[in-house]
Amino acid sequence: MRNFILIIRRFFNLILFAGLEILCLVLISHAHNLQGDEIVSSANTAVGILYEKKSDMDKYFGLGRMNDSLLNENMRLRKIVDQYRTVDTLKDMPVRRELATSDTTTHVVKYADYVYRTARVINNSVDGVNNYITINRGTKDGIVKGMSVISGTGLVGRVEYVTAHFASILSILSNKQQVSAKLKDGTFKSTVWDNERPEVFLMKDMPPEAKIKKGDSVFTTSFGNTFPPDVLIGTVNVIEINKKNGKQQLYLKPATNFRSLQYVYVLENLMDAERKQLEEVPVKK
Amino acid sequence: MNVYIKNILRFCIIVILQVFILQRITLHWFTEPAGALFIPFIYPLFILLLPFETPVWLLLILGFILGVTVDSFMTTAGMHACATVLIAYLRTNVLNALMPRNLSEYINQQPSIKNMGWMPFLVYSGFLIILHHLVFFTIESWSFVSFGSLMLKVGASFVTSMLFIIVYILLFTRQNVSRA
Numbered sequence: 001m002r003n004f005i006l007i008i009r010r011f012f013n014l015i016l017f018a019g020l021e022i023l024c025l026v027l028i029s030h031a032h033n034l035q036g037d038e039i040v041s042s043a044n045t046a047v048g049i050l051y052e053k054k055s056d057m058d059k060y061f062g063l064g065r066m067n068d069s070l071l072n073e074n075m076r077l078r079k080i081v082d083q084y085r086t087v088d089t090l091k092d093m094p095v096r097r098e099l100a101t102s103d104t105t106t107h108v109v110k111y112a113d114y115v116y117r118t119a120r121v122i123n124n125s126v127d128g129v130n131n132y133i134t135i136n137r138g139t140k141d142g143i144v145k146g147m148s149v150i151s152g153t154g155l156v157g158r159v160e161y162v163t164a165h166f167a168s169i170l171s172i173l174s175n176k177q178q179v180s181a182k183l184k185d186g187t188f189k190s191t192v193w194d195n196e197r198p199e200v201f202l203m204k205d206m207p208p209e210a211k212i213k214k215g216d217s218v219f220t221t222s223f224g225n226t227f228p229p230d231v232l233i234g235t236v237n238v239i240e241i242n243k244k245n246g247k248q249q250l251y252l253k254p255a256t257n258f259r260s261l262q263y264v265y266v267l268e269n270l271m272d273a274e275r276k277q278l279e280e281v282p283v284k285k
Numbered sequence: 286m287n288v289y290i291k292n293i294l295r296f297c298i299i300v301i302l303q304v305f306i307l308q309r310i311t312l313h314w315f316t317e318p319a320g321a322l323f324i325p326f327i328y329p330l331f332i333l334l335l336p337f338e339t340p341v342w343l344l345l346i347l348g349f350i351l352g353v354t355v356d357s358f359m360t361t362a363g364m365h366a367c368a369t370v371l372i373a374y375l376r377t378n379v380l381n382a383l384m385p386r387n388l389s390e391y392i393n394q395q396p397s398i399k400n401m402g403w404m405p406f407l408v409y410s411g412f413l414i415i416l417h418h419l420v421f422f423t424i425e426s427w428s429f430v431s432f433g434s435l436m437l438k439v440g441a442s443f444v445t446s447m448l449f450i451i452v453y454i455l456l457f458t459r460q461n462v463s464r465a
Contacts, residue, residue, distance in 0.1 A: 013341040017374045020349045024370060027356075027363030028424065047357045054305055 071263050074152065075116045082114050114228060115268040117141060126198040126258045131173040133157065135264060138165040148267045154232040154255025155179065155220055156264050173198050173258060180221045181233050183212065188221050191233060191252060198259060201234055201252040208246035212239055218252055228267055288336060296331055296351065303328040304358040307449065325445040327453060328355050329417050332373050333410050337391040341377055348373030368421040372413040383409050397458055410450060415443050
């Protein structure tokens with residue numbers, strides 16, 4: 001017995017080594033044989049918690065890519081929605097394009113076709129009198145001067161200057177351009193910027209009979225021929241009534257947050273040239 | 286700093302480095318885009334950098350704990366532990382062969398480039414690392430059928446591991462530490 005203990009003491013390290021190696025091999029063989037190895041796997045609690053924390057962290061690094069993919073998806077969905085929104089249900093018009101329908105009668109007609117392009121904002125200003133936004137798309141991507149630009153939440157502006165790879169957008173925070181706007185009940189007027197804060201737009205001289213409540217949405221119209229119709233400009237924040245003639249002045253809160261703008265859509269109106277050609281002829285004469 | 290706290294901290298740092306950063310770097314051998322995938326391993330460095338006079342039984346147990354920790358992150362169930370216990374066992378012998386004096390004479394010191402010099406340290410770490418890789422990749426493939434690609438894997442992983450280990454040592458250990 002004494003000799004046995006002496007041997008163990010003498011070869012303790014070797015025995016421990018052999019024991020641990022055998023334990024390892026047992027673990028390996030178990031993992032290879034059994035389906036759910038619960039002892040050593042990344043499913044156990046402590047490791048699971050650590051991996052969860054790591055994937056939370058990873059998520060932040062992936063946000064940019066995720067945002068891009070969502071943007072592309074939105075572009076696709078907007079295109080599909082547009083196809084249904086711009087359907088003309090009048091019958092027997094001489095029309096540009098016919099939609100394929102299941103029955104032979106082709107009376108549903110599509111016009112006003114918008115092409116959406118995504119772009120990332122690389123420079124932005126909100127403090128000037130005319131504010132410009134630079135995006136990373138240019139003529140090579142099909143951007144042309146005069147295209148309207150919207151964000152995910154609302155109206156942004158119009159393309160003003162284009163180079164091969166960049167474009168400069170005159171945002172609606174500018175006193176160069178007024179936006180033709182309408183309320184839900186159909187009263188339309190144009191909005192102007194108050195030249196100071198990117199959070200405030202004005203709609204002056206609204207007729208007294210228009211029933212306006214705080215929180216009403218204001219949309220673009222197609223009258224101005226620069227912006228697509230029914231894009232949200234902002235919501236009514238404050239209503240001021242002129243005591244002399246009862247006309248109302250509205251302060252709007254823009255739908256787009258110009259300070260934190262990151263991604264925009266550039267809209268190409270395929271029917272724009274034709275419409276301009278038609279509308280400009282009488283003016284010249 | 287206390288030697289225990291220092292080594293516990295190093296354990297955490299090395300495991301986090303290995304599991305969360307190096308494990309994500311899967312390198313491909315440049316001629317074979319699909320074959321010979323390898324990962325640089327830095328965690329055996331914890332065993333290599335333990336103080337000189339650490340007894341063998343403690344080395345073995347620490348090696349086992351380290352291996353099982355890495356295993357539980359990588360779902361490899363004992364493969365890393367097996368290789369790490371082996372190098373923990375052989376560490377003392379290799380150091381005895383390389384160092385001029387008996388190991389018990391180096392009190393409160395750990396193997397480092399400053400204590401050992403560049404060449405002995407590289408031989409010491411290189412020998413144990415290549416042994417670790419050889420055992421690990423052999424257990425991983427569990428056969429010598431594709432012997433060539435196994436050796437390629439070991440070689441390529443060894444080179445990258447040594448690269449990372451040298452970078453770690455230059456970054457994280459003080460070069461001009463006073464001999465306490």
